[in-house]
Amino acid sequence: xxxxxxxxxxxxxxxxxxxxxxxxxxxxxxxxxxxxxxxxxxxxxxxxxxxxxxxxxxxxxxxxxxxxxxxxxxxxxxxxxxxxxxxxxxxxxxxxxxxxxxxxxxxxxxxxxxxxxxxxxxxxxxxxxxxxxxxxxxxxxxxxxxxxxxxxxxxxxxxxxxxxx
Amino acid sequence: xxxxxxxxxxxxxxxxxxxxxxxxxxxxxxxxxxxxxxxxxxxxxxxxxxxxxxxxxxxxxxxxxxxxxxxxxxxxxxxxxxxxxxxxxxxxxxxxxxxxxxxxxxxxxxxxxxxxxxxxxxxxxxxxxxxxxxxxxxxxxxxxxxxxxxxxxxxxxxxxxxxxxxxxxxxxxxxxxx
Numbered sequence: 001x002x003x004x005x006x007x008x009x010x011x012x013x014x015x016x017x018x019x020x021x022x023x024x025x026x027x028x029x030x031x032x033x034x035x036x037x038x039x040x041x042x043x044x045x046x047x048x049x050x051x052x053x054x055x056x057x058x059x060x061x062x063x064x065x066x067x068x069x070x071x072x073x074x075x076x077x078x079x080x081x082x083x084x085x086x087x088x089x090x091x092x093x094x095x096x097x098x099x100x101x102x103x104x105x106x107x108x109x110x111x112x113x114x115x116x117x118x119x120x121x122x123x124x125x126x127x128x129x130x131x132x133x134x135x136x137x138x139x140x141x142x143x144x145x146x147x148x149x150x151x152x153x154x155x156x157x158x159x160x161x162x163x164x165x
Numbered sequence: 166x167x168x169x170x171x172x173x174x175x176x177x178x179x180x181x182x183x184x185x186x187x188x189x190x191x192x193x194x195x196x197x198x199x200x201x202x203x204x205x206x207x208x209x210x211x212x213x214x215x216x217x218x219x220x221x222x223x224x225x226x227x228x229x230x231x232x233x234x235x236x237x238x239x240x241x242x243x244x245x246x247x248x249x250x251x252x253x254x255x256x257x258x259x260x261x262x263x264x265x266x267x268x269x270x271x272x273x274x275x276x277x278x279x280x281x282x283x284x285x286x287x288x289x290x291x292x293x294x295x296x297x298x299x300x301x302x303x304x305x306x307x308x309x310x311x312x313x314x315x316x317x318x319x320x321x322x323x324x325x326x327x328x329x330x331x332x333x334x335x336x337x338x339x340x341x342x343x
Contacts, residue, residue, distance in 0.1 A: 002250050009288045010291075
């Protein structure tokens, strides 16, 4: 049970939210941080429905196809993705950026991808930790992106178009 | 002050990191961002072990140096009014009504999370305070991973969602075998 004061606040908050126009409400929804995958896709310019799909897949974490990504993947394409991720990480000075850098370090070491930007110098690849923290592993994992079939659902043109943006 | 305890299942490497460096709140939990703990009960260790098993089989500990099961028992202390009860009937009714009226996709866990976050933030604004701990029911691991938890009998287990890790005053690491 919440306190009487909290109950009054709940009712007032509920009334305010209901009074919001649908447009304002959706805008507020949009302002809430997405999970890692969705935020990255959004930043990379993917269409909104694809972002939502990725968010759902990532959150449910029901798809694990990591083995499909690396073998035979196009190195140039991965490199573009990598740049997009670095750019995204640079745009945020919060803990999320720190996590992204850690994850990128792990990923690049493992898959031998060389970022084309000097920005990656901020990372010390030799220092990356195999255990990148509970948050990355359990709640906010970029690795979901590479496990997710989402990447493979984009047709080539759409994929290239977004990456080129 | 109110003192509670909860369990968090993970691999030993991550558990050691939590013990040494503290928890880092996740962003994508179904009830919003935070550290998710199973509330202390007869089954809370089994739930944590079940969660570990579920995530292990998803491959989440592939990179961990020690993939063995561990449970972190966290003790939390906060003022009573810093807890927010998600199972309060009014909260449930508000979330339900809000979702219907605003056309929220109730099968989309990301949208569900956002509705909770928006609602709780709005309540915080009105109440002029921050809730450091949410308490509510969260779905258990799949039954195959946690056969000890009688979900048909008890419903979804109670959890604490820690939004401010400063309330965690102690962690104890328990190694487990599965």
